[in-house]
Amino acid sequence: MPESPITPRGQDFAAWYQDVVLQGDLAEPAEVVKGCMVIKANGYAIWELLQRELDDRFKAAGHQNLYFPLLIPQSFLHKEAEHVEGFSPELAVVTIAGGKQLEEPYVIRPTSETIIGHFFSKWIQSWRDLPMLVNQWANIIRWELRTRMFLRTTEFLWQEGHTAHATHAEALEEVLRMLDVYAEVAEDVMAMPVIKGMKTLSEKFAGALRSYAIEAMMQNGLALQAGTSHDLGQNFGKAFDVRFQNKEGQLDYVWQTSWGVSTRLIGGLVMSHSDDKGLVLPPKLAPVKAVLVPIYRKDDERGRVLEAAHRIAKQTGAKLDDREGQSPGAKFFHWERRGVPVVLELGPRDLASNNIVMKRRDIGTKEMVPQAELAARLPDTLDRMQKDLYDRAKQRLKANTVLANSIGEVEAILRDVTAEKGGGKFVMAHMKDDPACDLRIKEFKATVRCIPLVDEYDGAGKCIITGEPVDRRAVIAKAY
């Protein structure tokens, strides 16, 4: 087992992850087979917590969960020209079933706009059927050339929301509402600050009018697209003949949206907060929030300590680690690796003084707390840790965001992004939303991440490539 694993700060996450989490048995959230993940206990429990946070918000916004087929007739993909062009290279196709060559192959869903468009056309006839607000929790397959644990696996779990509206304005409102939901979960639940923004035309979803995204910064300064929300316009409505009769009695195509987040969020979570000792989980996403490790030497101590430990664990909701044959030290390391926010230590000394030792995972501080106060202090400590994690991540984002006023400056900042030089940066520069400009940025192995919805800088300026006026700075960065 590696004693000093590679830090996620400034290092390649995949390498750190493999060393620390997989081989080092630190958090055992997952392993990978042919680019597909087996998500293990701790990792899946985190996903379940995230699912609940998201699902509650979707339902509050009026969406209902449905489930659509895994296999999509290949012809469906071809109905929207841009869509099929974008997804063709990464499709897994089923050509044989039941021992026979199929007349028409199926594709394993890479996303479900097409099959949902097919059903929307059956379900929607009147303006009274709108808006139609559905969500699906599902697995999808995209045969990418390169996989990275959690961030880009061949198969992944996600949620995809699909809605149909009577007007473009209403659809756009929905697109931005769900982007806000993602930002809220990222920031309030994951303690991961994000920038809400519009993707450039060259980075938008295949088949969308416009795509919006939340962009986060990992500890090494690389950007991670953590969630997307698409304004599909009437593209899929026209492709799948999703028409409705409006209040004026005329036929019109619906305006659609789609939005999704995936198990990539778990990768983002790990890369946002974890340290050399292993996972650090924000309390709101910690499957186990506090563990109580009892310490005793002799049999009579054991009885007294365990009795008190059981009582305190019950009062506070902490998990009692009463495994025999494991030293307290071994237990401390065990839970530290797994990112448990608070570890409580209770031994004979504490019994005598009516105290208990409370240790925070993120900053490592130990605190003596009167046993009687623990039930009240523990939630406060968890809240503070949640907030501190966010604040630290926010500060890191600020510290690594820089302005650039020429293409040369952008290049100088992004060239040789390494840990020694402080890792990656978000470079804010005025950039025209033009595929030719995106291409220029790609020469530095970076991309235009987004054009922020809220301008926190100096407003309008001239494009550093074309010189044309643009109304705000865009985020340029190297990304996962």
Add this chain to the structure above:
RNA sequence: CGGGCCGUGGCGCAGCCUGGCUAGCGCGCUUGCUUGGGGUGCAAGAGGUCCCGGGUUCAAAUCCCGGCGGCCCGACCA
């Protein structure tokens, strides 16, 4: 599709160049004792088609030929 690396108990590896006794080490696992405020220590034990096929040889994990599989780096992407 380019560039690099690797297939040896559950996991991580050494051994291969220079062929040779019973294939070794760490972790994990089992049993017992011991220990316990940051990975206790000791003892005993279970566990192997050395990726596959062929060749060379008295003898192959090791050398040769052919296959298969995996990982990492780049191009594609949530």
